[in-house]
Amino acid sequence: MTADSPNPAVEPDNVQAVVDSPADVDTGSSVGLDPTVDPDPGIDPSSSMWTSRLRRAWMSKLPPDELLPDRQPAYVASWIYVFGVLTLAAFLVILVTGLVLAFAGPAWYHTSSPGLFTNSLHFWSVQLFFVFMVVHLWGKFWMAAWRGRRAMTWITGVVAFLASIGTAFTGYLVQTNFDSQWISFEAKDGLNAVGIGAFFNVANLGQMLLLHACLLPLVVGVIAVWHVLLVRSRGVVPPIDTVDTEFSVTPADGASATEVRP
């Protein structure tokens, strides 16, 4: 290795391993290195490459210690915080059980014991999902969790809630049992009355299955990821009308405490 070569990958002996073909190598050069070849692409912090820009934007908005933090503000100490992650956990169980049901089909889950049990897992995970999600939603409402430029976090949460209702609704329509028959018969009138029924046909099993097993879970999943990333990047909203150590408290003896802001 030469003293002025910071990277063993661009050692003259290694150049041919990183260029496209022998024709790219300037054999007239003393080191055989084409001057147009960037000796160490990817370490330029001001690179205009799209990939570099995306990485820089991501790292500035959401560095790893914020994406996967191992600490939280002291006020994040309530059972209410558990319901968000419980909702995500239930969503995962729904996805797995739903995948099995969709893969095996109605003839399996209507007639076999394993099929009925899987259907039951799907059913109860959906019930748990909504219990957790509604508690999470109410919790965030009473915490006024949209404060401090967190409105989009609230909005994505509400959209995920509404999309989940749509996903569950189409799920009831694709059960292929009496419940599906009745719900599609009843629901068509409300949807037809506002024109939605012209395109969204609750009696079309193929369309409902596509929506329930693919499109709507994808929508819920993408919005949920967006929601979580917003929570991670904005941080957990602090308690209403609280102060942090930027303004220290007056000790009981009346002496002024020293402010800790640098």
Add this chain to the structure above:
Amino acid sequence: MTTRTADRAPAAKRADIASREWKGPWRRYDIVKEGVIALVVVSILTVLLAGLFSSPDEPPLTFQGWATSAPDNFYATAVQELAGTSTSAGYGPPYNTAADGISVGPLAPQQRFGVTHPVDAANDFVITPLRSQLQSADVTDALATWDSASSDQQTAWATDYDTALTDADGDATKVADGDYGPVPVLAQGLTDMASAGALDGILMSQGVFYQTDFTKQILFLGDGSYLDDAATAAHLQGNTWGMMNETGSYPGQAWLWLYSFWYQIPQFNSDNPDDYLTSHADAIIFYIMAVLSLVLLLLPFIPGLRSIPRWIPIHRLIWRDFYRTQPKS
């Protein structure tokens, strides 16, 4: 270096705490461990609930079941399909042009989008299924007579017979004499076909090998009282919170409670179907729910509503441990 006290901190500064990085105390928080534990707990809970309570799965109704358990009702419904007096035949968009559909003020989207799932009740539910199978001589003759008659004649036969059958309380043996053409034979032929189980398969295939659209079956099934009676017995009717109920004693779509709530209000659920709010309930309630969903979505921007959490201090309960360490501001 400056010196300040908490109760002298400007309100604007306190509010700004939500917008900037927290500068107070921190605690260890293993987010990955929390997620894994949550997944394990939810999985165990789900398995326990599924193992203990199973899940609802009432078999679907069939045309065979309808025609064998309530043959008179099936027969009368077949006559209504031929006469064009069934709910489906007179529905309007998106199935046909027999009605305009619901409009609320200037909003008439049902009419605007027109017929996108065409349904011809007489032909799709009665004539085509009869024609698709080898029939007895009298049904074959009746089909030929029906085919050779004008549309007006077909309608006259069917409506006259529908009226006579209604006058006879649905008992075909007590219908007054009259010129009903082939209608009684066609209706009986379809009832026999359904009783034998053939109609379920014919309606499902609809003349093609593959299909996933059950619109016609659902509409036909709903035209009689069979589906409605079954839903009433299962407490699934809309005016009894049926939208959030489930067959058996299982929880249903409880998250639709607010949608279902509006249908329990007498003005949306009166005995007189001609009352404006009752006859337009489906559209009006949908619009109400759309507005309420928008309010929920935009809550952070709505003065007054966004201050409710401050006025009703449930947050003091949520963060009670933290507030104990905080000065009153």
